Amino acid sequence: MNQLINDHLYETRNNLIEEIKLLSDTQLNVKPDANSWSIAQVCHHLVLVEESSVKAIAWGLKQEGNKQKMERKNVQLIIDRTKKITAPKIVEPAEDFFAVQQIIELLDDSRKKLTAFLDTIEDPSILVEKSVKHPAIGELPLDQWVEQIYFHEQRHIGQIKEIKALIKVEH
Template sequence: MNTLNENLAVTRNHLVDEIKSLTNEEFNHKPGKDKWSVAEVCHHLVLLEGRTAKLIQHLVKQPEITKTELKPIQLATDRSTKYSAPEIVQPSGEPFEVQQMLEMLNDARNKLLKVLDSLENQSILAERSATHPAFGELPLSQWVELIYLHEQRHIEQIKEIKQLVSRY
């Protein structure tokens, strides 16, 4: 679990580095009609992390074991494949202040870590699974791993948005 925590922390630090110096206007600027702003990308990450924590919290209490095989989730970082975010993790579209979002990201991460730390045995994450919208049936261990992989994907998106916003 140490490597997982390190990957979560390193990736989050990269995300924070990308957004902390933006003005609120830059943060909320949409580079196109059907494009997300940096704020919306971050809100999506907050929502996803919160949903994942709730999913884990719920499924580890289930008595039945629903083990499934590992999937090639590293594909999540390949931005040539487009995915549509499920409605439940779509950003609200409301404006956010950078500092407010940093706090929301921090809160979401703390809740996830609290859920993970509350597990008596981390191996239960490999023994429970849930259907992921992009990868199908995934063990919860990979749901957690996907948090930082998914975040890495969106960090690249944020870099692109920042390039577009700097020209605006």
Template sequence: MNQIIHGNLVETRKQLVNEITSLSFEELNTALGSDTWSVAQVCHHLYLAEKSFVHGINYALKQKDNPKVGRQPLDRISDRSQKIDAPPFVIPSEEPFEIHHIHNMLKESRTMLLNVLNKIEDDSILREKSAKHPLFGVLPLIQWIELIYLHEQRHIEQINEIKSQIS
């Protein structure tokens, strides 16, 4: 896999873990309102999203008739002024989470991703194969991978906003 993309995945995850590790149970699980998520819920959403990305990538890799498409704009993911509604399958639980459980979930989903990516012998397949993303339409698989860390970066900003309001 491209070293820059791999580095972005690693660095973004490291930043996410650093942002949440020192939070108390209450800080992790405090939602600022009935229509907002807690830090723990944001992390659960990231776990669910990464797992769904893995399934999408894996599915596309197995397809024979998979159209090659060009890169699509992903700017919307970084614009926190634009609310993006999460698809139902990545909406987090309302149950509280312990920090060790969050760490384990994030480790599990990242391991799943790396297991799929490490089986790819030729990275060019990530530019040749595509799949329909629920928010961005048909994307080359390389952009699915880029979306993982861009999505985490978006939610790290959200976590920082939550932390500043509950402190």
């Protein structure tokens, strides 16, 4: 995979872990209000999105035909939290109580699965030629499915910072 994309995935995930690693399990699970997600749920959502992205990319790679230069999308727009995006049911987080260490392990596991999967792609240039419909962005080249993972994570790091301020976590 492209080194720049690998660097962005790594850097963004490190930023996420820095935001959550010193929280107590209670802080991780408290919701700012009844209609909001807890930080644990935000992180669980990120795990589910990463796992679903791997499935979408794998499915896209298996599709016959469908090889053409796709229109590039500005996936960076996903960072803009002024635009509300409703999570599809498949990536809605559980209501479970999560421990900080448990969430970190889930995040590590989903990232290992992503990188292991990407490492199996012999010719990454195929990712530019094939696409799959993304629930929030529309038809998206497979390489941009990888990019949207870290942009989406950056979006939710902003949300986690807001939740921490709302529940009065000292920075």
